[in-house]
Amino acid sequence: xxxxxxATVTVHLVFLARYAELVGCETADLAVPAPxxxxxxxxxxxxxxxxxxxxxxxxxxxxxxxxxxxxxAVSDGDEIALLPPVAGG
Amino acid sequence: MxxxxxxxxxxxLISLVEAPGRGGIASFLGTVRDxxxxxxxxxxxxxxxxxxxxxxCARIVAEAEARWPxxxxxxxxIGALGVGDIAVAIVAASxxxxxxxxxxxxxxxxxKHRVPIWKREYYTDGSVAWVDPTVPGGVVELxxxxx
Numbered sequence: 001x002x003x004x005x006x007a008t009v010t011v012h013l014v015f016l017a018r019y020a021e022l023v024g025c026e027t028a029d030l031a032v033p034a035p036x037x038x039x040x041x042x043x044x045x046x047x048x049x050x051x052x053x054x055x056x057x058x059x060x061x062x063x064x065x066x067x068x069x070x071x072x073a074v075s076d077g078d079e080i081a082l083l084p085p086v087a088g089g
Numbered sequence: 090m091x092x093x094x095x096x097x098x099x100x101x102l103i104s105l106v107e108a109p110g111r112g113g114i115a116s117f118l119g120t121v122r123d124x125x126x127x128x129x130x131x132x133x134x135x136x137x138x139x140x141x142x143x144x145x146c147a148r149i150v151a152e153a154e155a156r157w158p159x160x161x162x163x164x165x166x167i168g169a170l171g172v173g174d175i176a177v178a179i180v181a182a183s184x185x186x187x188x189x190x191x192x193x194x195x196x197x198x199x200x201k202h203r204v205p206i207w208k209r210e211y212y213t214d215g216s217v218a219w220v221d222p223t224v225p226g227g228v229v230e231l232x233x234x235x236x
Contacts, residue, residue, distance in 0.1 A: 081141065085222060087208040
């Protein structure tokens, strides 16, 4: 039997600094239809999370601790973080 | 480890990179300023996306060490800081001053753009805001009801 690709991918979301305040949580798990990109996940966040629609249209996103473009493909178990503009130093 | 909750010890950082062959040591210290955008700052709090911040700091240090013949130490404070506290320290040691200055400058500029660290400022008038260099005024007021 050939292995079938899963119909959904579940990703671990991390909201940071004021984005965490906005959506009211620091982490969440979210299932989206496969195949998925970071953009797919953002769309699901906007509609699925309270006040998710108030996040910027194109926030800086990190996939497994590296900044990526929004068309980057995501896999089951990936960690996607939404990063407000940074202010270290 | 590049992030620390403890006060930064600049002498310790120098000891990590100094060597007989490195005759030029440049350092940069970023300290907590008492004002921002016309408001008096009383204290601040740094938060980080820790695993990525550690990885990004390591990448920046590796890039600088590949580009210049230098050894670099880098630490950034996380948590509550008061005015005058050292928030970030970079020490670059090289055979000569050019490599040390250039590597040190590279690390602080890249850190400010790439490392996921955020700053919440507490002002003497009781107000609190997130620092955001991309918005007019440079800060975003806290969400109502946020502790």
